[in-house]
């Protein structure tokens with residue numbers, strides 16, 4: 248069908264201005280498609296990075312074990328369990344699980360932690376804080392502490408505490424000064440301020456402190472194990488599946504970040520739906536544009552179609568000529584629209600440099616291939632109606648005897 | 649003389665009921681191989697209608713039509729398309745050429761559409777035909793820019809491209825001045841003489857008709873002379 252292709256290209260090049268206009272129309276549709284993809288994708292990325300970028304994607308928390316029933320008996324045992332204030336639930340075999348979890352595909356970082364409540368005191372001033380013990384050297388595994396440091400370093404060596412700027416101001420603490428930290432179990436540690444951060448999150452800046460895992464062990468009287476394992480993934484959206492996988496692997500209760508984030512997920516979902524809606528509109532516009540232009544062309548070329556039919560061109564040949572025109576218009580419009588979209592997205596900051604107040608366009612989420620493919624398919628579908636009407640042209644009336 | 653085609657009892661009615669136009673009413677005609685015939689008759693007598701039926705572009709309301717031993721009334725669109733391509737050439741009065749293609753591209757269309765591409769052999773034959781039509785300096789000329797007489801000569805060349813047994817020409821010279829008309833007719837006569845291609849040419853022009861060895865006159869839906 249090389250010959251039909253030749254005729255199709257000749258028809259398109261014969262009326263250059265008309266073809267250019269049609270291709271431009273298609274390109275604009277593709278441009279909108281790509282722009283919407285980049286915007287919706289970038290927006291989702293932006294919102295997610297602002298909300299869950301710094302949190303654990305899958306978390307394993309220790310569960311309080313059910314106390315053993317000492318009095319055996321028939322029937323059910325009803326027990327009211329009062330949570331002990333002093334006993335902290337632990338993941339005692341954490342050390343054996345961590346290599347297992349690290350080997351799960353998609354896991355970027357695993358952070359064993361010991362956390363608990365405590366009081367931070369300097370002179371007469373006392374603040375209630377939540378204490379987290381981190382593995383020295385891997386402080387930024389989940390929350391990017393290093394990125395938020397305003398003074399000192401995020402490293403939690405022995406005898407070092409890292410805390411937020413708000414809390415430091417509250418206690419008039421400066422880098423290198425010492426502070427007393429008393430845990431809820433009563434243990435006391437005297438620590439030196441090694442670093443001050445500012446995350447922009449009030450809770451973390453005002454009432455969280457970080458110490459080393461060994462320090463936390465002493466503070467909370469936990470000779471082994473941890474209270475929590477936080478896990479970071481390459482793909483935020485894989486959290487549900489990965490959590491299931493980790494739970495199956497370790498038998499632990501792995502909770503994805505999406506648990507309890509339904510509202511956020513719904514909002515993102517609604518946003519994505521809006522995107523699909525607008526993109527579908529762009530495609531429909533392309534289809535209508537191509538269909539009407541080709542329909543006009545088949546009408547204008549009726550006598551020629553009649554001649555071709557009289558000369559021995561079959562209906563299939565005529566259909567092929569017009570469908571090929573549609574495909575070519577779709578391809579040219581798709582490619583130029585994609586190029587146009589890419590160029591238009593270039594000036595926008597990259598996804599790592601999104602700033603509030605500007606459109607968070609993500610040039611990597613333009614769906615260029617999808618846009619071109621869908622456009623070509625749409626243009627081919629759009630040309631079927633005109634092509635069929637062309638194939639039905641009656642040579643006798645078309646030639647106009 | 650063997651018969652190339654034979655129609656008998658041909659009826660063609662357009663429309664139905666009150667508005668029905670009965671154009672052909674039992675027309676019978678035989679064309680022998682190598683004939684050159686003129687088709688005459690008043691306007692509206694059905695000359696074009698007969699030519700389109702003979703060209704398999706339209707089916708008769710009833711009657712039989714066989715050419716080269718094939719029943720062309722019963723045949724389906726696909727078979728007729730193939731038959732036309734191989735055995736019948738057309739020259740029309742208007743709308744003859746594909747305007748976006750060169751003279752040569754127009755001439756080789758019937759071969760290219762069958763073979764799926766433009767072969768060197770086809771191009772060579774197309775060029776020969778154009779030279780024969782006196783158009784050696786118009787071979788790669790856009791057909792839209794040709795004069796009326798040149799267009800009709802290109803159309804004749806195209807009609808001959810697949811070496812058909814029959815060429816149907818519906819007022820091929822109707823749009824031309826006398827000189828161009830004569831030139832086209834002389835070329836047709838030459839082809840008919842040299843290659844034995846059968847021509848059936850409808851015309852209102854007695855002078856043109858007189859160049860044909862046989863005159864067929866239609867009237868009242870029948871051959872009257």
Ligand SMILES: Nc1ncnc2c1ncn2[C@@H]1O[C@H](COP(=O)(O)OP(=O)(O)OP(=O)(O)O)[C@@H](O)[C@H]1O
Nearest residue numbers: 648662663669671690691692693694695696697698
């Ligand atoms: N598609 C059609 N529908 C209805 N009537 C038609 C159709 N085609 C032809 N006719 C009628 O059939 C009759 C014969 O037409 P045709 O074109 O065959 O005549 P003609 O002999 O070629 O005339 P002319 O010399 O003017 O070309 C005319 O009355 C015409 O109006």
Ligand SMILES: [Mg+2]
Nearest residue numbers: 648695696697
């Ligand atoms: Mg006529």
